[in-house]
Amino acid sequence: MNWTKEQSYAINMPVSDIIVSAAAGSGKTAVMAERILKRLTEENCVDIDKILVVTYTQAAASEIRERIMKKIVEKMDEDGDGKRLSEQLLKLPYAHISTIHGFCLDLIKKYFYLLDVDPGVKIADETMVSDLKKQCIDNVFTNHYTQNDKVFLDLISEYTDRYDTPVSDAVIKLYDFSRTMPEPYEWINGLPGQYSSENTVATEYISKCASMAGRVAIDEYMQAIKLCDGKEDCIVLKNFLEKELQDVTYAIEKKNYKEMYEALSTLEFANWRLAKGDSVVREECKVHRENAKNIIKKNLMEKYLVYAPWEIEKDNAHVFGYIEKLAELTLEFSDELWNAKKENNIIDFSDFEHLTLKLLKNPDNTPTDVAYAVSESFEEIYVDEFQDCNNIQNTIFNYISGAIRNKPNVFCVGDMKQSIYSFRDSNPLIFRDKTEKYELYDGVECKGANKILLNSNFRSRKTILEFVNSLFSQIMSRECGDVTYDKEERLNYGDGYIHVNENTLSVDIDLIDSSDSFDDNTSTDVCNDNDTSVSDEEISDIEAEATHVASKIKKMISDGYKLYDSKAKCERAAQYKDFAILMRGIKTSAPIFEKALSDMGIPAYCDSGTPYFDAPEIKFLISFLKMIDNPDDDISLVAVMKNPFFGFDENKLLEIRLSNRKLSYYECIKEYCKNHKGNLCDRLKAFLDTIGSYYEKSRYMDANEFLRYLIDDVGYYAYLSTFYDSKLKKANVRFLLHKAKEFETEGFKGIYNFVNYVENYLGTNSKESAKILSENDNVVRIMTIHKSKGLEFPIVFLSCTGKKFNKQDVNSKFVFHKEYGIGVDSVYKDISARFKTANKIASRLKMSYELISEELRVLYVALTRASEKLVITASVSNGPRFLSECESSVTNEPLQINPYKIYSCNNFIQMILMGVSRCEGYPERKNDKLLVSGDFTVNMSLINKRSIGRSAKSDDESLWKDMYDGPTENYEKLKMRLSYEYPHSDSSLYPSNMTVTEVKRLYSESEDFYTPFDDVSLESPKYFGKKQKVFGKKLGTLIHLVMEKLEFDKISDLNSVENQINRLADINLITEEEKSVIVPEKIYKFFLSDIGKETQKYHHSLKKEFSFKYLENAGKIFRTDFDDRIVVQGTIDAFFEDENGEIVIIDYKTDSVADGNCDSIVQKYKTQLDYYATALEKIYNKKIRSKILYLFDIDKSITL
Known part of the structure; x- marks a missing residue:
């Protein structure tokens, strides 16, 4: 493969701390897989099990594993001599490639004895945890009611009406929110400090937001003054405006809340009659001045600078005790819940990362011995989709990295512009901070912390890339979107469509106008079918948009819309499977789109049906x-x-x-x-x-x-x-x-x-569901933008862009933010008054900012899914006015639009039109379409909702033509299919995989050797107690379970065996009935044997219940000339490495041995242990010292 210069940097750069900022379509997963392959094959190579790969979904982990496997196989085919790579291929199933939760769970299971966790702990279900939370919060509240806690009772009185549910729910939500941080207890303890008179963090942020909004007022004055330039009869008017601008600027540029509030609250506007000048110019200036006054009076003073500083201090003092009490209640609830979990021997997913961090970090924030051990076990750590990392996960990565040993080795890949998982507590600023801190790698000097930019997009046509670049360079900034869309972030054309004419391509924006005022004569319905129009009352806005999309897809198919097939290197006609319809949410909209497509005979699929x-x-x-x-x-x-x-x-x-x-x-x-x-x-x-x-x-x-x-x-x-x-x-x-x-x-x-x-x-x-579609199923896909992340489609319709953003969390009674703590109202029940505290105002402003920033990134993901054609649709009210408002709001803005105006957007289409309306040539009208010229073309259509029809059914003749082509054309194809003979029919005679037990049965000389024990009732062996019958397999399973769960290094005498067996019963790994039939003396005799003593001596390398798979020649198994391969799988009871690095295999057997005759037992199990040995030799490339059968019936070990 021909790698770009930057991709080669990422693949070949020496091990260090590296962050790769990989834009959409830049091939980041392929690059990471290639780098890992290089690490496995270079001169100073490492084994795959010395590499840790962490990602955020199991699907992503599986994809990376598959990519690495494919790379290894391809490399083996190229080199011929594949011994080294064969070893890595065998180790790949056991490589550390997992989700962050999977990695954390592995550490918890390995080091459980260092935690306040039982080794048999269970993962609790949602219902159980929810019930425990209710019980715990009831216990906490009951305790405070019993104590007649005055502050608690006042808290309940002021923030509830009848029941204490609002406060109890707030405590639980506060607890859940705190769990997203590395130090939840410290954060909760710090909440009251947010309301102290010395803390100005909230008011500083409010004044910062007010200043941003104030700059829009200043811009309005600047536009008005510009209208007066060069006009002799507007000098007085200009001087009037300049004086007001000076006063407004003075107030808005104040650095703190108190000064800004005082300056703006005393700001007076002169009588407009004094502003003499040309009447036309004067009226235009008046509009700008009124806009500025509205921003100052209605936004700055009613949304930001709501209260005087002394009022803020009064409200903070009023609620201070309540915040202290909420923090106290939350900490008590946290302790109560943890004790309840311990009592029920459960943990939930929120505990994984905190328990892991407890293993890695000392109270003084230094790494623990476990952290050093984990760090030393990995030569390099890879973190995929790093933009989705949260604070606690980032802390975990820091404590396991080689940096704690002065050997930085973390390779992070991601794209901050695609961080769209705030509901999973992701923090994109972690990614941004690293990209700003790390030095750009130039291919020569490798620093301790390096940055590589992958900005070449190999997915999309140049028209789409230029559209995306133009749009986001205007609307995405550090203040809104968390990242400045500059040359480091823009998408560069990666020559994915060489020799393809781009001149005829465009991005389509279709606006469905639902207003009655829209003139039918100026509308353009690009896909209107005849005889299908209906009245405006009969069709909703969403139905109209869905019908329009279905019509357009139908027309593109019938017109034979051409796509470039990158594999065949030629053009072809579009098919239904080339289309994807993306939406922000699909719960209510998708069924309507599915129906509209179905009504026109278009096959479609959306996975939003039955849960x-x-x-x-x-x-x-x-x-x-x-x-x-x-x-x-x-x-x-x-x-x-x-x-x-x-x-x-x-x-x-x-x-x-x-x-x-x-x-x-x-x-x-x-x-x-x-x-x-x-x-x-x-x-x-x-x-x-x-x-x-x-x-x-x-x-x-x-x-x-x-x-x-x-x-x-x-x-x-x-x-x-x-x-x-x-x-x-x-x-x-x-x-x-x-x-x-x-x-x-x-x-x-x-x-x-x-x-x-x-x-x-x-x-x-999880929103996952069954996938019944393959890549080749010829249907239109409907999905959410989040679902589409990481995918690409030739033709993308981004629909429902006129739908409002969901701001429900911002408007809650109690709001939570990691910087401003808990935001509450200051309630005065005696005067029936409620005032927002500064912390609540700041929290809501910050949450609104973060919401809009994420919506910008969601929009970026949506617009970068298309490879060939992008169509944007929206339903709007009064289209011409809507377009005019979007245009006029940004007419005189610099290249990057004021973030305040982006904050003010309620949907995607406003954001898009603000950017598009400023492109060269806008809004030149031609044939009722708005054309945008420049490096790309946008075809904009205004379509009257009333002109959009819904077909009740597809044309019968057309449907029959698609379904029935006549017998002549297909006869030979059908005959060929029916007479086809599978060339590898021999393979169907043999299984694709076999267990070692099945192979053993194949070699058995007598049916007796493989008669399942399930159906044979056996009297209890002598080491089982009481008068009861057990079944052979149950007996074997029970002994194997006990031997798996015993901690060998802690066995010192018979009493220690008994204690551990009792513990297995206590944690419900075995039942009391099962415990009663085990005689500990039989178990203890194993540890008195030579092999038992060796397992204790080498307990650090001891592995139990080790599952394996490997490929074996079928001819060897079935003793035939058949040369295909079969997967052999099995589970080894135990094995360890001795001081010479040689492996000893142990297999426990509970068979009854008649008269001490072991020959039949050896004959029965020899094949099984031979295959175990073969598997371990292939996986570890180490010598097998011995294969041991341990017979519990006669307390004897036999070496095979």
Whole structure:
């Protein structure tokens, strides 16, 4: 691949702290993957497991892993000798490539003994945490009510009406907000200080905002004065305006709140009759002067400088005690909640990063020993999408980086202009601060902290890039958008469309005018179908816009709109799959667009339908898993029994329940079976046997493995195939399996945790859903702008840009901001008065600024998705006036529009038109269209809503033509498909993957060797207690679970074994019944053996329950000439490295050994251990010293 100079810098630059500012379409992921490949193959190469890659979504982590794998395979093909890369390929599945939460969880699990966390801690679901929060806040409030806390009671009295819910909700929200910061306790403790008389942070920010708005008033005076220049009869008028401008400027340029307030509150405007001059000029100047006066009187004095300084001090003093009490309540609630979590042995996702930081940072802010250990374990750290990093995550990266060892090694990639996840607490200023602090790398001198700019866009046509550059150079600034759109940020054309004529291309802006005043004769409906118009009352604004978009797409398809195919290096006609319709939100708008497209015969897809976990096929599987994990869950149990797989009707279920209303339904079934006979009883017994079998398998299978087994065993896919929407249902199930795989990748285990994972984390915090579309499905995509991030489409419609921004959070009763703390009103119930405190005003102003800044970045993401054609649509009221207002508001602005005017925008289309209206040649009218000339062309259409029609259905003749081309043309193709023979039919005779256990069974000489223990009832071995029967596999699973969870280095005597087994029961990893059948002496004898002592000696390198996969020649497994490869997978009980770096493998067995004859056991398991050895040799490239079978039945180890 031909890399640009800057891309080569990023790939080849020596290890140091590096930040890569990668603009849209600049190939950042490819660059990062190439750099990692280079690190694996260069002279001083590193292993893949010495590299940490962190990103913010599991999908991104999977993409990076796949990219690296593809790079390694390509490099192996190029070089021929691939031994080194083969090793890396085998290690890739175990490489540290994960989300930030996955990385944190790995550290918590590894160092749990340093935290106040049990090793068996569970991930709590949203409902449980919500319930705990309610209990804890009730406990805290009850305590203060009981104490008759006066300040608390006054707080409740002044900020609530009847119930204390507003204050309790505020405490919980304040707690949640504080968790986004590295030091939440310190931040909460500092809240009262925000209201002290010495603190001027809030008023300083208010005066800064007032000054920004005031500059707009100054600009109005400047425009008025400019009208008087060179006119003899306007000298008096000009002098009048200049005097007022001097007074206004003097007031606005005051540096602090108090001085600015005093100057503006005493500012007086002279009588306009004294301003003599030309009548026409005088009227124009009057308009500008009135605009300036309105800004000063209505904005500065009513929005910013609302209260006199002494009033602010009075209100701050009034609420100071309440803020102290809110902080106190929040800290008490935090402690109460943490204790409740410990008592229930749970943590939630908000705890991950704080527990990790606790591991890494000492109280004096120095790195801990764990921080040094983690830092030393990685040669280089990669952080993708760094613009989405928040404060606590950035702190974690600082404490694990090589910088703490004076070896900077963090490689960050991102684009601040695409930071659009404030709802996930991202802080784009972290990225900006690094780019401003780091030095630009020139390809020669590598500093400790370096910056590389990737600004070449290889995605879009030059027309689109120039449009984006022109627009954002005017509307995006440091003050509004957090970044100045200068030469470092602009998009450079990357020659993605060589030899393609750009002259005929344009960006389209289509405004749908909903007002009655719009003149039909001046409207231009670019895609109006005949005989489809309807009255204005019959169609809403959003329906009109959707219909227009559908019409335009239909016309582009029918006209054969040409696209350039970069792969084929030629033009082709556009297809439906080339179109994407992007919106800020799709909840209400997308269904209307889907219908409009469907009405015109256009296939479309939007993933905003039924919430994923409300889909019946998913609810059933979740209920099934819940029931297997806990049969006493009545709702889940009955839901499964009613399903067609088991077919218990409501009458039978009622009969069972009525037999005993006091027991759980599960116990009721067992009781019914004891006391009844007949067909229903037989069915119930079979049902209990089935779920019992599933329970046993769930104990030793991974979540993904078990879910697949369950789906296959019940024939779920075949069942779903009977539904008309089977494709979607099957896709939903596959998506659940994908989530099960991600769940394991994140380090979780167990059915209970998996159910919580999907219901809580995915159901509440994720908008993900099943993907039933492939890249080749010929449909129009409808999605949110956030969903489109990282994607590209040939033709993009950015629609609903006239919809207002959501400012709900800004207008809340209690507002929170990391700089200004908690914003409250100062309430005086005795006089029924409520005043906003300066902190609330400052918080709301800052939140509004941050909201508009993020909306600007969202707009940037939207406009950079298109590669060939960009169409912007909006519904507006009174289009001509709307255009005129956007134009006049920025006519005399410098290149970068005053941020205050951008703040004033209520939607995307205002922002866009402010920039477009100032381009060269605007607003030249031609053929009823507004044309914008320059480095790009904008075709702007004003379309009357009444002229837009909705077709009830597509033309039948057209539909039949698309669907039926006649038999002659397709006959040979159909014949070829039906007579096709698969050239690799031999491959279908063999499985694509096998477990080691299956391979072992293949080699067994007798069926006895692979008869599943599930169906064989065995008497309890001598080391199991009491008169009970256990099943062979359950016995083996139980011993393996105990050996996995025991802390080997803490075993010193029999008592220590007993204590650890008791702990496993206490944290519900094993049941009391299971504990009762284990004899600790048998476990302890393992540690008295030579191999047991070695596991303790080498416990630092000991790995337990190690899962692996590798490719093996199928001919070797099946002893044939078949030369294809099969994935072999398995789980090794334990292995460790000795002082010579050689590996010792241990396999625990609970088989009964008749008369001490071990030969049959060795024969039975030799193949299994041979494959274990092969796997570890391939993965670690180390010698296997020995393979050990440890037989618990006779307390003996055998070396194979």
